[in-house]
Amino acid sequence: MKKYLKYFLTNFHEEATYKADFIFYIGSEIVFFVVFYFIWTNVYSKGGVSDISSFSLSTTITYYFLTSLLFRLNPAQAIYLNRSIWNGELTNEIAKPYSVKLIYLVSSLSIMAMEMIAYLPFAAIILIFVSKYIVFVSFGYLFLFIISMVLASLLGITLYLLLHSLCFHFGDQDANIGLIGYLIAFFGGALFPLRFLPSGLYRAFSYLPFKYLYDFPANIYLGKIAPRDIWVGFAEMFVWIVVFFCLYYFSFQSGLKKYAAVGR
Amino acid sequence: MKLLKIIKILMRNAIIRDSKVVGFVTVSILQEIASIVVNITFFNVIFANISSLAGWSFYQVLFLYAFSKTITSLSFAFTRAGLKDLGEHMIKFGDYDFHLIKPVDTMALVSFSRPRPTSLIAAVFYASLAVYSVIKTGIYIGGVNIIWFLFLTIFGFIIFYCLEVLTVIPAFKLIRVWSLPEIVPKMAEFMRYPIGIFTLPFKIFLFGVFPILAASYIPAQVLFYPPQTSKILYLVAIAIIFFIIVRKLWKFFEKGYSSASS
Numbered sequence: 001m002k003k004y005l006k007y008f009l010t011n012f013h014e015e016a017t018y019k020a021d022f023i024f025y026i027g028s029e030i031v032f033f034v035v036f037y038f039i040w041t042n043v044y045s046k047g048g049v050s051d052i053s054s055f056s057l058s059t060t061i062t063y064y065f066l067t068s069l070l071f072r073l074n075p076a077q078a079i080y081l082n083r084s085i086w087n088g089e090l091t092n093e094i095a096k097p098y099s100v101k102l103i104y105l106v107s108s109l110s111i112m113a114m115e116m117i118a119y120l121p122f123a124a125i126i127l128i129f130v131s132k133y134i135v136f137v138s139f140g141y142l143f144l145f146i147i148s149m150v151l152a153s154l155l156g157i158t159l160y161l162l163l164h165s166l167c168f169h170f171g172d173q174d175a176n177i178g179l180i181g182y183l184i185a186f187f188g189g190a191l192f193p194l195r196f197l198p199s200g201l202y203r204a205f206s207y208l209p210f211k212y213l214y215d216f217p218a219n220i221y222l223g224k225i226a227p228r229d230i231w232v233g234f235a236e237m238f239v240w241i242v243v244f245f246c247l248y249y250f251s252f253q254s255g256l257k258k259y260a261a262v263g264r
Numbered sequence: 265m266k267l268l269k270i271i272k273i274l275m276r277n278a279i280i281r282d283s284k285v286v287g288f289v290t291v292s293i294l295q296e297i298a299s300i301v302v303n304i305t306f307f308n309v310i311f312a313n314i315s316s317l318a319g320w321s322f323y324q325v326l327f328l329y330a331f332s333k334t335i336t337s338l339s340f341a342f343t344r345a346g347l348k349d350l351g352e353h354m355i356k357f358g359d360y361d362f363h364l365i366k367p368v369d370t371m372a373l374v375s376f377s378r379p380r381p382t383s384l385i386a387a388v389f390y391a392s393l394a395v396y397s398v399i400k401t402g403i404y405i406g407g408v409n410i411i412w413f414l415f416l417t418i419f420g421f422i423i424f425y426c427l428e429v430l431t432v433i434p435a436f437k438l439i440r441v442w443s444l445p446e447i448v449p450k451m452a453e454f455m456r457y458p459i460g461i462f463t464l465p466f467k468i469f470l471f472g473v474f475p476i477l478a479a480s481y482i483p484a485q486v487l488f489y490p491p492q493t494s495k496i497l498y499l500v501a502i503a504i505i506f507f508i509i510v511r512k513l514w515k516f517f518e519k520g521y522s523s524a525s526s
Binding site for chain 1 (some may be wrong): 287295298299304310313314317318441443447451456457460461466
């Protein structure tokens with residue numbers, strides 16, 4: 001456990017080496033929130049709309065604020081397994097005295113933690129400017145939201161690790177991961193609350209595990225999910241995490257036998 | 265002429281390279297199709313609740329989206345990867361030396377050094393979507409509007425290119441600027457929507473200080489509405505001014521380049 005903690009901290013410090021560059025990268029992510037903020041204030045205020053699928057302007061803006069936080073826990077930019085397999089760097093990791101399967105999980109956690117910490121000052125600036133639209137329901141829901149964030153990040157990591165490990169079997173997955181990652185964000189509710197969709201599409205999207213990455217945690221915070229359904233959701237998230245991790249484990253294990261350290 | 269010859273050779277090589285990785289090209293095209301589907305869904309969600317966004321109809325907004333994506337795709341096809349490489353590697357590892365010794369303008373050479381023909385296919389997709397959106401608006405568009413639109417599109421692209429160059433120039437002074445080449449693609453989100461949705465400080469910023477919105481909105485406005493001389497002159501003037509500033513800055517910072525580790 002100690003060595004993984006050390007690895008976590010080393011990665012964390014490595015990310016922090018070029019602070020200005022990293023902070024600039026995170027800061028520029030605000031653009032997405034700003035664009036959505038203007039679109040929806042326009043739709044609600046100037047369009048004379050008071051309510052969309054039980055979402056008011058305040059809850060909609062809060063939803064986007066929460067997803068901007070959840071995006072920091074999106075492992076799409078924090079996992080390098082595909083690249084390591086493809087260019088042979090994985091060989092360096094295999095030679096070291098730790099589980100190579102877990103190392104990519106630990107490194108992505110450290111990058112995501114760094115992203116979240118770097119984003120907090122920007123989140124505070126957003127809060128100052130749009131505070132009148134930010135809804136606070138209760139500390140209970142806030143606590144449950146934090147739990148859901150942790151589970152969502154684990155779900156994201158295991159899902160992306162599985163996608164990356166496919167490189168062992170089918171070659172470079174970079175383009176595929178980009179495409180699937182984009183669709184995951186859409187199906188997960190990163191672009192808008194899933195309840196804004198027509199009922200048929202909303203039902204279809206609800207069957208997918210991706211809603212647990214954005215839509216579900218945000219709706220927990222907003223108090224739009226009954227307590228019983230929250231715990232059922234947590235259980236489902238846990239099951240999906242286990243399923244994706246097992247699939248990743250077997251994909252990695254079988255893939256390692258095919259690994260030829262190309263590029264080294 | 266020399267530069268055009270080099271661009272032609274680079275593009276030909278890039279086409280040969282990309283034709284060897286059909287899978288990558290296919291997925292890249294699928295990604296653009298996915299982006300179109302997702303954004304049309306998003307616009308449908310918006311327009312299910314309102315009839316116009318800041319005075320622009322569904323198909324006008326769709327046109328603005330397709331038009332801005334055409335500009336970004338053309339940038340990806342010709343200049344983006346080269347400029348990105350400058351920000352991430354060229355200065356840091358001293359590869360810029362190889363561009364300096366060539367008998368053509370370095371800014372142009374770096375910009376066009378890594379063409380991506382796949383993005384040209386995306387540009388064709390988006391341009392087709394833009395044409396479809398214009399037809400669906402049902403608005404009569406005269407020949408004068410089309411000519412002004414095409415004329416201003418060139419200047420819109422120049423502004424977009426200048427902003428891209430402007431954001432990577434600090435690479436000459438800083439060690440690592442991976443985040444800087446990402447700024448313009450992220451800011452391009454603003455290009456997709458009518459200016460009327462933004463508040464005055466943002467309008468000033470996106471039209472004057474960092475005129476990324478002017479690059480897409482003014483040509484689009486000229487297409488749908490009677491051309492306004494003031495806006496046409498503004499776009500042309502700002503494109504020329506930005507180009508001159510960017511050239512001067514590039515040359516100024518280039519003098520400080522010290523050829524590290526090559």
